[in-house]
Structures are given as C-alpha cells and as structure tokens.
Amino acid sequence: MADELELLRRANPVPPDGPHFGDGPLDHNAERRLERLLHDRTAGRPGFRLPRESAPGRRRIRLLPDRLPGGSRARLAWGLMATAVVAALTLTLVLSGPNTTPAVAAPRPLVVQADSTPVPLDRLAERAEQAAADGAPGLRKGTHVLSWSMGMSEDKPPVTFAEERIVRWKADDSHTELVVATDPRHPGRPVLSDEDGEPRLVEDGHVISKQTFGPSWSDAPPESPPPYDVTRLRDYLREASYLDTSLTTPQLLDAVGVLLDHWTLGARETAALARLLADAEGLRPVGQVTDRLGRRGQAYVYDGEAARRMLIMDPDTGAVLGLESTATVGEPEWGLKAGDVMEYKAWMR
Incomplete structure (x- = not known):
C-alpha cells in the first residue's frame, strides 16, 4: 500500500x-x-x-x-x-502524470476578450448574407460535433464526459454514425466515458459506437432539408421542436442545436439562421472569444433564470460554431456551483 x-x-x-x-x-x-x-x-x-x-x-x-x-x-x-x-x-x-489536468475536470466557461468590440447580430447577419451571395458552400445532411456534458450525483463532485460524433449520409439515403470518446483540450489523454451507463476511463479516440443505417427519408423537420427563407426557417425550427407556439429565445437556441446535430448548413441557410437569431429577444453581443477548438468567434449571451447561454458565431460567415450552457444558480446537494459549465457543443464542417 x-x-x-x-x-x-x-x-x-x-x-x-x-x-x-x-x-x-x-x-x-x-x-x-x-x-x-x-x-x-x-x-x-x-x-x-x-x-x-x-x-x-x-x-x-x-x-x-x-x-x-x-x-x-x-x-x-x-x-x-x-x-x-x-x-x-x-x-x-x-x-x-504530474502537473496535468485530470480528464474528469469540467471545462471552464469561455472568457470574452476584454478589449474586443462586440459585433451586433444585425451586422453579423449582413456579413452572412454577403458571404452567401454565390450560394457556396452548399447544404449537406450530416454533422460533425464535439460535446461536453456534465454528470452529477448527490454525494460526489460533478464529472464531465467528452464525445465526438460524426454522421455521414450517402446518395442512397443510408448513413453511418461514429461516436468516440475524446477531448481535444487534452489530446492523447484518457477520457471519461459513460458507455453502457458505466463511467470508466478509456483511451483517447475509443470508439463508443459505430453504426450503419439503411436508407431512410422523412419530410418532417429536422430530417427534411431546412429552408433558407427566414420565415419558413422559423416555422421549420418550431416544428422540429414540436411546439405549436412561437419560439422563445431559449427554445430557439435549443432548436439551433437540434438543427446542427442533423445538418451542416450551407451559406444560404447560415444567412437565414443568422437573420433569425438577430431578431431574437435578449440575445446580446458581448465580444470576441476563442472557442474550445481554438477558433475565433463572436459571442452572444442570453441570461436565463437557471442558465446562461452563450452562442459563438463565425465573425465572417455568421456560421454557428458552438453553444455553451453555464449554471447561474448553484445546487449544493448535487455539487453544482453557479458558473459551472453544464453543456458545451462545437460544430465543424
């Protein structure tokens, strides 16, 4: 011993x-x-x-x-x-090894660059529309997303699980889904995975699941292609959220996550989404951030009752790069403190 x-x-x-x-x-x-x-x-x-x-x-x-x-x-x-x-x-x-961050450590909230100038969403939407003038790149079904999510228990500190998911569709409407345990903040380090509901350490890049699905097609959102008209896109996201009423800003941000978990948006869809977000109430510009993949982005924050939502967007194209949810209310019995990152997603082309 x-x-x-x-x-x-x-x-x-x-x-x-x-x-x-x-x-x-x-x-x-x-x-x-x-x-x-x-x-x-x-x-x-x-x-x-x-x-x-x-x-x-x-x-x-x-x-x-x-x-x-x-x-x-x-x-x-x-x-x-x-x-x-x-x-x-x-x-x-x-x-x-010594002097390294444990793989179970939760990510810290993204920090806005102190001397950066916030870019209003209206202006970012204008940039997105200019970038979409030639219609390229085009819409593609499938996604490539990295996610961090918190797991909690009443008698232990919270732990964070990091996963990468790649979904690719083929011409015959079949598709593959690959999910691996990885944390790009600490390449090559063991990763805490919850595969089969049992938290355990696995090697970086460990395959959690690899599946191939036969041809399938649906004309209902979010499986059907998203439109690039702002009004129609708003209705599309509402339907994808199974709501009969207008989307609130938190619901809109949730719907954006659902959309990007199914589609890699083209320039025209990106411009429509940026314009839709520019019309959202309570989403305010706060300045420049560097996301968890090292990408430069403009941050927009919505302060909710229980969580602070940060939307990170490409400053040139208006594409959504990531979404961060941070607790604003502590839950001591669960080890949750105000300021803890509960969930983070980063989307890539």
Whole structure:
C-alpha cells in the first residue's frame, strides 16, 4: 500500500512546490481536499471511501440547457457507484502524470476578450448574407460535433464526459454514425466515458459506437432539408421542436442545436439562421472569444433564470460554431456551483 500511495503523491497535479494547472489554478479548498485524498484515504467525503457493496440510489444526470436538478426539473437517472468515480479519479492521476489536468475536470466557461468590440447580430447577419451571395458552400445532411456534458450525483463532485460524433449520409439515403470518446483540450489523454451507463476511463479516440443505417427519408423537420427563407426557417425550427407556439429565445437556441446535430448548413441557410437569431429577444453581443477548438468567434449571451447561454458565431460567415450552457444558480446537494459549465457543443464542417 505504501508504494501505491507514493505513486499517487508523485502524480499529484498540484504539488506544494509546483505550478498550477495551465488553464487556471485550483482554489484553496480544492487543493486541500486533493492533498487530503492523496495522504489520508479515510479523509474527505463518504463518497470517496471504497464500499464493500454498490451504494444504492446513485443517479447520473445528463443536463440539458435550463434543466437543472431540484424540484420538478427534468432528471435522467443513472446507477453510478462510488467506486466508479474513485477509480476514474485515481486512474486519471496515475495515467496523466504530474502537473496535468485530470480528464474528469469540467471545462471552464469561455472568457470574452476584454478589449474586443462586440459585433451586433444585425451586422453579423449582413456579413452572412454577403458571404452567401454565390450560394457556396452548399447544404449537406450530416454533422460533425464535439460535446461536453456534465454528470452529477448527490454525494460526489460533478464529472464531465467528452464525445465526438460524426454522421455521414450517402446518395442512397443510408448513413453511418461514429461516436468516440475524446477531448481535444487534452489530446492523447484518457477520457471519461459513460458507455453502457458505466463511467470508466478509456483511451483517447475509443470508439463508443459505430453504426450503419439503411436508407431512410422523412419530410418532417429536422430530417427534411431546412429552408433558407427566414420565415419558413422559423416555422421549420418550431416544428422540429414540436411546439405549436412561437419560439422563445431559449427554445430557439435549443432548436439551433437540434438543427446542427442533423445538418451542416450551407451559406444560404447560415444567412437565414443568422437573420433569425438577430431578431431574437435578449440575445446580446458581448465580444470576441476563442472557442474550445481554438477558433475565433463572436459571442452572444442570453441570461436565463437557471442558465446562461452563450452562442459563438463565425465573425465572417455568421456560421454557428458552438453553444455553451453555464449554471447561474448553484445546487449544493448535487455539487453544482453557479458558473459551472453544464453543456458545451462545437460544430465543424
């Protein structure tokens, strides 16, 4: 046991005489808890003690924007044992090496560049319309998206799962879907996956699923091609959201995510979407950000009751690059703090 403890001590990503994480320091409470975990296996919260049997009643929550735990808000059940998180954290520290960020660490909220000038959505929509003058590139069915989503339990800190999904359609209306566990913020590092509902560490690029689907076609949104007329696109997104009433801004942002999870928009569809977003209430420009794939974008924020939504758009073409959902209300019983990133998606062509 002494050898294992010494190995963990050497793997401590925050030694007293070493540098903090490259993407930001831990706070003092986090450093103290990590130090206690590495030097006293009985210290800390009960969830970190290895039980003889599986602890009942563990649940996993995959958060959707504006759907926080507590009260009557939506929850997705899971059966997470305390040993799974202990093993994941321990293996991450050992495999990742010293002075590195654990794979289970949640991404920090994107930061707006302090000296940047916000670009109004109207102006960005005008740029998108100019970029779409020749109609290229064209619309393509399928998507390439990276996502980070938070999983939580009542007696453990939240953990974040990172996945990449590529959907490609063929001329005969068949398609393939590839899902892998990967986090481009830390290439080559182990990734925490929830494959089959069991959180575990896997190698970067581990294939979660690879499926081929036979020919299929639908004339209902979001399977049918999206229009590039603003009025028709608004109706399309409302129908894709299964709503009979006008879309609120949070509902519109959700619908944008659904659309981009099915289609890679062409220039004309991008211009129509940018104009539609420019008409949304409460979506305000805040300045320039660099997204989690290193791309420069303009950020637009909607402050909701339970979550802050940030939309990242290409400053030249108006294409949606990403969506971030950050908690504005803490849920201490779930380990959720105000400012925690609950979900993030980044779309690519």
